[in-house]
Every structure is written in C-alpha cells, then in structure tokens.
Amino acid sequence: MLTTERKALLLDSLGKEGRIIAKDFSEKLGLSEDTIRRDLRELAGEGLLQRVHGGALPVSKALGDLPTRRNVSADDKAEIAKVAAGMVKEGQIIFLDGGTTTIRIARALPKALKATVVTHSPDVATALLDHPGVDVELIGGRIYKHSNVSVGSVAIEAIGHIRTDLYFMGVTGIHLEHGLTTGDREEAAVKRAICRQAAETIVLGSREKLGAVSPYSVVSLDDIDGLLVSRKCPEDLLGPLRQAPVQIVGISS
Structure with a gap:
C-alpha cells in the first residue's frame, strides 16, 4: 500500500472514529506499528491531526488566525x-x-x-x-x-x-x-x-x-x-x- 493511501485511510478513520490507536491500525493493515507512527508524525507535521500517546486525535479547527x-x-x-x-x-x-x-x-x-x-x-x-x-x-x-x-x-x-x-x-x-x-x-x-x-x-x-x-x-x-x-x-x-x-x-x- 502506498504512503498516500495509508495516510488517506488514517484521516478517514480519524474522521469517522474520532481517534486512532496506532497498534490497532497497524494490526488491521498488517503493517508495523513504526510505519503507522511515522505516517502520524508526518500528518501531524502537516497540521492534519494531533499526536497523543499511542496514536492520534483530531486537530482543533480553532487554531487559525x-x-x-x-x-x-x-x-x-x-x-x-x-x-x-x-x-x-x-x-x-x-x-x-x-x-x-x-x-x-x-x-x-x-x-x-x-x-x-x-x-x-x-x-x-x-x-x-x-x-x-x-x-x-x-x-x-x-x-x-x-x-x-x-x-x-x-x-x-x-x-x-x-x-x-x-x-x-x-x-x-x-x-x-x-x-x-x-x-x-x-x-x-x-x-x-x-x-x-x-x-x-x-x-x-x-x-x-x-x-x-x-x-x-x-x-x-x-x-x-x-x-x-x-x-x-x-x-x-x-x-x-x-x-x-x-x-x-x-x-x-
């Protein structure tokens, strides 16, 4: 699975579930937890989610100017x-x-x-x-x-x-x-x-x-x-x- 596809799945899941647990998501996709954590870090760097211990949560939309x-x-x-x-x-x-x-x-x-x-x-x-x-x-x-x-x-x-x-x-x-x-x-x-x-x-x-x-x-x-x-x-x-x-x-x- 391409990185862009994984990230799209992560954001879609976050929107539906309200949170991502890295371990559960890695098991679901049959990928390493490190891979999912790397994707979450990159998405957080783009301001698309907020990383927390064990996974990620929705980033606040109230952070604009x-x-x-x-x-x-x-x-x-x-x-x-x-x-x-x-x-x-x-x-x-x-x-x-x-x-x-x-x-x-x-x-x-x-x-x-x-x-x-x-x-x-x-x-x-x-x-x-x-x-x-x-x-x-x-x-x-x-x-x-x-x-x-x-x-x-x-x-x-x-x-x-x-x-x-x-x-x-x-x-x-x-x-x-x-x-x-x-x-x-x-x-x-x-x-x-x-x-x-x-x-x-x-x-x-x-x-x-x-x-x-x-x-x-x-x-x-x-x-x-x-x-x-x-x-x-x-x-x-x-x-x-x-x-x-x-x-x-x-x-x-």
Missing part, C-alpha cells in the same frame, strides 16, 4: 455569547479571555451593566468602550499576535493580584481524557493563572473545539465549573463529555 476563526461556528459563538452575557451579575468582577467568542460576550453585555471586566485582550477592552458602567482593567505584557493577547511573566504577575468572580475561558481543544488545551505554551500558562484566581471558571465550547486536542495543556475538566455549548451542538460531540465531572450549560435538560 483571528480573521479565519471569526467565521468558524459563528452561530454557536453568537448563542454562547448571549448566554454568557446573561450570567454576569451587577457588581461582579469578571475575566474575559481573548478570542472571537469573548469579544462577542463583551458586545452582548447590557449597556446599563455596572461591573468590572479584567482582560488581557486589547480587542475585548475596545469592545467595552461603549459600556459606560463597565470598568475595564487591561492586563499588560508581551502581545502574542496570533490571538492578540498579553502573555509572559508580566501578565501572570499582574493576574496574581486580582481575584475575580467569574472567568470565561477560551481554549482550542476540549477533550474528555486530555482536558482543555491550546496552541501556545505561554498562552496556556496565562489561562492557568487566571483560572487559579477565579471563583468560577466557565469554558466556551463552540463545536469545532469539542473532541479536539491542541499541543499545550491548560487545565483538566475537573478544574472548571461549567462548559457552555450551543443548544444545537451535535450529540456525537457532546456524548463523551457528559461523562466529565462538569456541568454542561446551554443544552436542553
């Missing part, structure tokens, strides 16, 4: 943003992560709301300029241009001095076994720091993130308080996550 991500699962994000904005109470201090969904949350907050929003995203801060009752605390640091957020030791040190009531976390991967992941090591460290300082953490789960894995771990599903998803999210994506010890918000009971 900001303009591209704005058009991914737009309906999901609009619904999630509306629900999230309704969870914010008068007088609270909340942290809005960077990302396309959190910008929508900022814009969806009631104009009459009196609250404090902490963020390391200049885009989120700008979206709140027409909310007269919302005080904005912008965290500084080195700008990670891919997501347009502050990262690094300066950002983490500043976050350590603020305790928030609620943190809306954005990630690029949400997986039952591998938890919450993102595409940059420093961005993951900042998210962990924010999570530690928040009384409650809600993760924003548009469908392209569910069941996917990115290279860098943020926290486990045990460390968050809720997963906010669209009511129209397919059950095949939600099913595995129902086993997690976390409340899934936004779906019919």
Whole structure:
C-alpha cells in the first residue's frame, strides 16, 4: 500500500472514529506499528491531526488566525455569547479571555451593566468602550499576535493580584481524557493563572473545539465549573463529555 493511501485511510478513520490507536491500525493493515507512527508524525507535521500517546486525535479547527476563526461556528459563538452575557451579575468582577467568542460576550453585555471586566485582550477592552458602567482593567505584557493577547511573566504577575468572580475561558481543544488545551505554551500558562484566581471558571465550547486536542495543556475538566455549548451542538460531540465531572450549560435538560 502506498504512503498516500495509508495516510488517506488514517484521516478517514480519524474522521469517522474520532481517534486512532496506532497498534490497532497497524494490526488491521498488517503493517508495523513504526510505519503507522511515522505516517502520524508526518500528518501531524502537516497540521492534519494531533499526536497523543499511542496514536492520534483530531486537530482543533480553532487554531487559525483571528480573521479565519471569526467565521468558524459563528452561530454557536453568537448563542454562547448571549448566554454568557446573561450570567454576569451587577457588581461582579469578571475575566474575559481573548478570542472571537469573548469579544462577542463583551458586545452582548447590557449597556446599563455596572461591573468590572479584567482582560488581557486589547480587542475585548475596545469592545467595552461603549459600556459606560463597565470598568475595564487591561492586563499588560508581551502581545502574542496570533490571538492578540498579553502573555509572559508580566501578565501572570499582574493576574496574581486580582481575584475575580467569574472567568470565561477560551481554549482550542476540549477533550474528555486530555482536558482543555491550546496552541501556545505561554498562552496556556496565562489561562492557568487566571483560572487559579477565579471563583468560577466557565469554558466556551463552540463545536469545532469539542473532541479536539491542541499541543499545550491548560487545565483538566475537573478544574472548571461549567462548559457552555450551543443548544444545537451535535450529540456525537457532546456524548463523551457528559461523562466529565462538569456541568454542561446551554443544552436542553
């Protein structure tokens, strides 16, 4: 079997099954496990899957640049943003992560709301300029241009001095076994720091993130308080996550 044929089979199986176990696949094709692992390495290098111990998982579609991500699962994000904005109470201090969904949350907050929003995203801060009752605390640091957020030791040190009531976390991967992941090591460290300082953490789960894995771990599903998803999210994506010890918000009971 040609390499291109094997890779096509691997990607087809990944799309249907949601994961690849290298040992099982090698036995199925009568090939060495090393051959399959080599194919997985090459496919991962092309950004077509995410390698994990023993095999591979779907790569997150949420790893594109900001303009591209704005058009991914737009309906999901609009619904999630509306629900999230309704969870914010008068007088609270909340942290809005960077990302396309959190910008929508900022814009969806009631104009009459009196609250404090902490963020390391200049885009989120700008979206709140027409909310007269919302005080904005912008965290500084080195700008990670891919997501347009502050990262690094300066950002983490500043976050350590603020305790928030609620943190809306954005990630690029949400997986039952591998938890919450993102595409940059420093961005993951900042998210962990924010999570530690928040009384409650809600993760924003548009469908392209569910069941996917990115290279860098943020926290486990045990460390968050809720997963906010669209009511129209397919059950095949939600099913595995129902086993997690976390409340899934936004779906019919």
